[in-house]
Amino acid sequence: MLSDLQRETRDEEIWKIKILSEMQRLKISFYFWREKTNNNLSYTSLMGPDKLKILKEFDLSAVFQSKTRAEQIRALWNQFYKLYLLMQNKTTTKKIFCHESQAWLDAFLAPSTGHPNKNNFVRGMYRTQDVTPYIHVLVNHVGEFLEIHQEFGLAAFSCSAVEKKNHMQVCLYFQNTLKDGGHENSQKSAILEMLEHENQQLYFALNETPNFFEAPKKFRLE
Structure with a gap:
């Protein structure tokens, strides 16, 4: 999300204030700061419950200037939350999860449409280079894990x-x-x-x- 905001406006103070305001609305402790050594922008590392709350309730339209971009990312987040619920459900089959996870990946890698110099242009989502090892496991292996360990469910396992x-x-x-x-x-x-x-x-x-x-x-x- 931050990369999208940085592309949308160069003045980071604008979107930082909006994000902090939205975090305050959600009652989540969140801060930005600059590292002393390299001046890189850092922010609070959130735990599972806070991440889940953001995934479900964060109002992207309050942060993005582009309504279209906010809707695109919200749709992507909603699909990801659906995958989260499927992983929690012991009745989820490999076939169902693989289908839904592949659909999410297709949405994640959705290309741009229309002509860049015309009003019908809609910027795509992300590049194949942005696919992380975690995404690879999610799409290509979690379905298999669900099939093998369906009796216990993925909630019984931890990578901590x-x-x-x-x-x-x-x-x-x-x-x-x-x-x-x-x-x-x-x-x-x-x-x-x-x-x-x-x-x-x-x-x-x-x-x-x-x-x-x-x-x-x-x-x-x-």
């Missing part, structure tokens, strides 16, 4: 452990490796450094060995 592992690996890369740098005679792959670090942590845990030592205490005798 994978996300946590990814977060830990990123932190480890920046905090405990030389990022593929270092002296040329002792240069080591960052991946190898991370694996060695994890092996050490496993050894310490299995052998009940402390992985740190307290600094020695000094006493002054008078």
